[in-house]
Amino acid sequence: MRILVIEDEKKVARFLEQGLREEKYDVDVAADGEEGIQRALSEAYDLIITDIMMPKKSGIDVIKAVRAAKRNVPILCLTAKTDVSAKVEGLDAGADDYLTKPFLFEELSARVRSLLRRSDIEKKTQLISRDLVLDTVTHTARRKVPGTQEEQHIPLTVKEYELLEYLMRNKGRILSRSVITQHVWGYSFSMGSNVIDVYIKRLREKIDAGQAEKDRLIASERGVGYGLKT
Numbered sequence: 001m002r003i004l005v006i007e008d009e010k011k012v013a014r015f016l017e018q019g020l021r022e023e024k025y026d027v028d029v030a031a032d033g034e035e036g037i038q039r040a041l042s043e044a045y046d047l048i049i050t051d052i053m054m055p056k057k058s059g060i061d062v063i064k065a066v067r068a069a070k071r072n073v074p075i076l077c078l079t080a081k082t083d084v085s086a087k088v089e090g091l092d093a094g095a096d097d098y099l100t101k102p103f104l105f106e107e108l109s110a111r112v113r114s115l116l117r118r119s120d121i122e123k124k125t126q127l128i129s130r131d132l133v134l135d136t137v138t139h140t141a142r143r144k145v146p147g148t149q150e151e152q153h154i155p156l157t158v159k160e161y162e163l164l165e166y167l168m169r170n171k172g173r174i175l176s177r178s179v180i181t182q183h184v185w186g187y188s189f190s191m192g193s194n195v196i197d198v199y200i201k202r203l204r205e206k207i208d209a210g211q212a213e214k215d216r217l218i219a220s221e222r223g224v225g226y227g228l229k230t
Contacts, residue, residue, distance in 0.1 A: 063077070
């Protein structure tokens with residue numbers, strides 16, 4: 001699970017990053033709202049934690065930008081304000097929950113788990129791209145055999161499934177190699193690694209085999225990365 005922390009207070013940011021990493025989350029930190037918006041819109045996260053009062057752009061600006069981009073990622077607000085109006089403003093902007101400073105990490109951790117569980121329940125059990133269907137419960141894929149109405153079941157290894165699921169949840173977007181490796185493998189490979197290319201080749205052989213060029217689903221952009229066509 002990848003979490004983006006947007007917090008301008010360095011001590012608080014370090015506290016959050018360390019605590020979340022100890023709970024086995026992958027964490028990125030942005031030091032202000034402007035950087036937070038850039039990261040939130042250019043990369044894929046499972047959860048965003050944002051302070052409200054920050055330089056350059058506020059947490060409310062962050063929330064509005066994320067929701068305007070149609071991103072459904074859960075957002076947890078941190079605020080030093082205790083008045084109800086401040087909390088209502090964040091929720092009305094599109095936040096899913098809020099926590100008032102100062103707070104115990106145990107409470108923040110519980111809210112993170114709750115938001116991630118809720119998000120997971122809301123995820124579809126079937127992901128569909130044209131005639132390709134991925135079942136997120138059984139971890140199986142199927143697609144019509146070219147020129148017929150029959151469906152062909154496609155065997156997938158664990159990492160092939162995780163890669164395909166990530167591409168399907170972000171279909172229509174070209175994802176960089178670094179973003180893919182961070183989300184699917186949980187860390188960045190060395191610059192010389194061709195693991196992503198190897199796995200993409202395997203998926204193409206399984207998913208796009210025998211398909212006409214116009215029906216091939218896995219797209220690539222030289223020097224950028226890979227994606228799934230809509």
